[in-house]
Amino acid sequence: MDFPKEEGDSSKTIAYMELAIEQAKDALNCLEVPVGCVIVEDGKVVASGRNRTTETRNATRHAEMEAIDVLLEQWQSNGLSISEVAKKFSNCTLYVTCEPCIMCAAALSIIGIKEVYYGCPNDKFGGCGSILSLHSSSFQPLSGFSFFVP
Amino acid sequence: MDAHRDTCQIVYIPDKPPVAPDQQPTVNVFASVIEPKHANTLIRRLNQIAPLENLRHVKRIQKKKQAEGGKTELSVILCLAIVDEKGLNGFPVDVQELVNAYNLSPFMAQVCKYAATSKEEWEEQCKLWPTSFHPPTYNIDGITGFSEEDAQSVLSFMKMAMKLAKSGDGSILNAAVIVDPSVQQIIASGQDQVFSWHASRTKASGGNIPVRQSESVRSYSDSNGAPAALPNGSLITPENLLVEASCLKPWQWSKKPSDISNPCYSHPLRHAVLVAIESSADRDRRLFPCSEDNEQNCLEPMESSCADSPAKRQKTSLEYVEGKHSSPQTEDSYPGAVRPYLCTGYDIYLVWEPCAMCAMALVHQRIRRIFYALPNPNAGALGSVHRLQGEKSLNHHYAVFRVFMPEVLDIVESGKAANGIC
Numbered sequence: 083m084d085f086p087k088e089e090g091d092s093s094k095t096i097a098y099m100e101l102a103i104e105q106a107k108d109a110l111n112c113l114e115v116p117v118g119c120v121i122v123e124d125g126k127v128v129a130s131g132r133n134r135t136t137e138t139r140n141a142t143r144h145a146e147m148e149a150i151d152v153l154l155e156q157w158q159s160n161g162l163s164i165s166e167v168a169k170k171f172s173n174c175t176l177y178v179t180c181e182p183c184i185m186c187a188a189a190l191s192i193i194g195i196k197e198v199y200y201g202c203p204n205d206k207f208g209g210c211g212s213i214l215s216l217h218s219s220s221f222q223p224l225s226g227f228s229f230f231v232p
Numbered sequence: 233m234d235a236h237r238d239t240c241q242i243v244y245i246p247d248k249p250p251v252a253p254d255q256q257p258t259v260n261v262f263a264s265v266i267e268p269k270h271a272n273t274l275i276r277r278l279n280q281i282a283p284l285e286n287l288r289h290v291k292r293i294q295k296k297k298q299a300e301g302g303k304t305e306l307s308v309i310l311c312l313a314i315v316d317e318k319g320l321n322g323f324p325v326d327v328q329e330l331v332n333a334y335n336l337s338p339f340m341a342q343v344c345k346y347a348a349t350s351k352e353e354w355e356e357q358c359k360l361w362p363t364s365f366h367p368p369t370y371n372i373d374g375i376t377g378f379s380e381e382d383a384q385s386v387l388s389f390m391k392m393a394m395k396l397a398k399s400g401d402g403s404i405l406n407a408a409v410i411v412d413p414s415v416q417q418i419i420a421s422g423q424d425q426v427f428s429w430h431a432s433r434t435k436a437s438g439g440n441i442p443v444r445q446s447e448s449v450r451s452y453s454d455s456n457g458a459p460a461a462l463p464n465g466s467l468i469t470p471e472n473l474l475v476e477a478s479c480l481k482p483w484q485w486s487k488k489p490s491d492i493s494n495p496c497y498s499h500p501l502r503h504a505v506l507v508a509i510e511s512s513a514d515r516d517r518r519l520f521p522c523s524e525d526n527e528q529n530c531l532e533p534m535e536s537s538c539a540d541s542p543a544k545r546q547k548t549s550l551e552y553v554e555g556k557h558s559s560p561q562t563e564d565s566y567p568g569a570v571r572p573y574l575c576t577g578y579d580i581y582l583v584w585e586p587c588a589m590c591a592m593a594l595v596h597q598r599i600r601r602i603f604y605a606l607p608n609p610n611a612g613a614l615g616s617v618h619r620l621q622g623e624k625s626l627n628h629h630y631a632v633f634r635v636f637m638p639e640v641l642d643i644v645e646s647g648k649a650a651n652g653i654c
Contacts, residue, residue: 140513168486185592
């Protein structure tokens with residue numbers, strides 16, 4: 083099942099993806115590769131991220147890695163244990179403008195995120211089916227959507 | 233140490249899994265014996281109507297000496313023999329016309345699907361149908377072998393990684409050492425920090441974390457940055473060691489029992505490779521700082537069209553040297569240093585073969601060569617489970633080597649004894 087079943091779900095998905103695109107635009111304005119994402123838990127956006135590879139000179143600072151770091155620090159500073167953190171991630175959904183690369187797909191699998199919705203596929207190094215399939219069966223890539231940042 | 237020298241070996245891990253020369257994949261084609269006088273006409277026509285697009289290594293024509301009378305027999309490949317759900321397809325109309333016009337008797341033949349990568353493979357291929365063979369030309373040092381001097385350098389950097397792999401509590405982690413081989417200098421290093429993330433320090437100091445590890449490695453470097461011999465041969469002793477290398481079991485992070493006495497946060501993604509990459513990026517920003525105004529001048533262009541312009545590199549380098557000559561040199565800097573684009577030209581030494589996340593991170597950071605000592609059978613991405621170095625679609629490719637050395641056996645044994653990994 084690739085698409086949300088109900089109308090309401092679908093419009094929410096688009097609303098979250100629009101927030102991810104806002105992040106990507108922010109990256110573009112900062113001369114970064116324009117990719118952005120948000121992480122949603124129980125219908126609430128709990129973290130956002132965008133590419134920071136140029137600024138940090140660290141080519142691993144993709145949007146997803148930035149957003150994951152926000153949650154890891156926030157949850158643990160609130161006193162959550164490792165197992166509680168893992169449980170929260172397993173209840174989170176990622177909305178990202180571009181198919182996660184092989185590194186990020188592996189990272190998302192390691193932290194055990196519930197679902198990933200992505201905009202455009204990544205035919206050079208996509209890790210959710212385009213080049214390698216690193217996502218587990220619980221992943222639901224929404225490949226029917228194509229979003230483009232102007 | 234020298235007593236074990238003959239057991240050290242650096243083995244190249246190729247892009248494709250090794251296949252026995254006589255087990256190479258094949259495809260079926262239709263071929264036919266032809267009259268020698270028709271050879272030119274037929275080949276020209278066949279190349280138009282049925283080009284062998286993905287079989288450029290296969291020769292279109294085969295010459296065979298007949299046993300009786302020593303006459304030479306020529307056969308040509310007509311077209312691919314395509315089998316679909318309805319069974320074997322016939323010839324395309326154009327090919328069928330040729331068959332009729334020249335009264336050919338087609339038969340099925342097998343040819344090798346991929347170009348040979350070695351002389352042994354090529355000799356086997358030609359037993360089926362002749363192919364051409366171009367010995368591979370490599371542009372990454374070491375693929376065709378290491379000089380004694382280079383091999384010693386590889387071994388000594390690998391020993392540093394193994395020393396770094398031993399954590400304070402006696403467990404064995406994965407460790408990474410990034411090296412600029414052109415000047416034999418350690419650029420950065422790191423060990424797994426999955427259970428020892430200093431989140432607030434990351435923020436406060438701009439991510440400059442693995443100072444302690446870097447210093448301990450540097451203490452074995454002489455003033456020129458060249459690796460010196462370790463103080464003694466002993467690296468890791470096998471007693472009471474637990475293998476905790478993150479890349480071996482990346483999904484196990486949440487299973488570790490909470491340790492109240494541990495003041496650090498956990499971070500399931502802070503594998504040694506990512507820690508070392510972060511450290512090398514910190515070093516880059518420290519050594520080549522740019523203000524907002526001249527950011528454009530300092531940034532290496534993303535596209536290669538400008539990236540290899542020597543004039544631009546030179547300019548960037550001079551600006552750096554002139555701008556910094558009054559400030560004290562850090563221990564990292566060396567005169568005339570040109571700011572590299574990420575880790576272009578650098579090598580990384582790892583105790584264990586990296587997982588997919590780390591292997592792809594090294595693609596992103598443009599590492600040139602990866603050396604690892606131990607395979608990662610359940611999660612390794614450089615030959616064990618995946619083979620990222622063979623993914624042609626990626627925008628960067630590194631060469632991968634496995635380093636065999638006696639010191640590694642200690643880790644293997646301790647790992648087996650401790651928790652059945654390896």
